[in-house]
Amino acid sequence: MPYKSFFNWSGGKDSSLALYHTLTDKSYQVEKLLTNVNKQYGRISMHGVREELLEQQASAIGIPLQKIVLPDQPSMLEYEEQMMQTMRQLQKEQFTHSLFGDIFLEDLKTYREIQLSKVQMKAVFPLWKLDTTQLIHEFIDLGFKTVVVCVKAELLDESFAGRVIDKDFLKDLPANVDPC
Structure with missing residues (x-):
């Protein structure tokens, strides 16, 4: 029997691909997308x-x-209180697993695991430590479409903003920039 799960949706490409992987894995029944929204913006x-x-x-x-509607720039305490309130409600609804699109941020993964353990839930990371070059090619090959909405100026010039991530984009990407 699949685990009753919710997916932490960011709206981004990694989240999209992780959800795709999850939906093809019969171990999980994703019944809800969960997203934090800034109240002010x-x-x-x-x-x-x-x-x-x-x-x-x-x-x-x-x-x-x-x-989950959060105030603009909530303190860590405000954020954690709101999240725990939501997690306790999801626990009452019999959710057991929480899925994420994270690939390689170890401190964030550990934080999520600790927070979820407080409500006896398991954190799952379908893309964790997978090769990012393979992931971005899979994303494109599956027909997903995404547009770069901002760039880190130290790594990419502004001409990359607004571009669709496709094979041409990847060819133009400097070697020192991770494709994900």
Whole structure:
């Protein structure tokens, strides 16, 4: 019997691919997308995706969306209190697993695991430590589409912003920049 699960949705490419992997794995029954939204700006806290696009994504995916509305720049205490309140409610609803699109941020993975263990839930990372070059090629080959919405100026010039991530984009990407 599959684990009753929710997916922590960021609206980004890694999140999309991790959800795809999860939906093809019969171990998990994803019944909810969970997203933090900044109350002041109406955007996903993690990537700044507009709330209306978030809702369109969830509708297209066909999984119910639950938003956690956070104040602008919440303190760590405010964030953790809101998250734990939500996790306790999800626990009451019999959710047992929480899935993430993280690939390589060890400290964030550990934090998520610790927080979820407080409510007897398991954190799952379908893309964890997978080769990012292979992941981005899989993303493109599966037909996913994504647009670069911002760049880190120390690594990429502004001409990369607004581009679709495709094979041409990857050819133009400097060797020192991880494709994911």
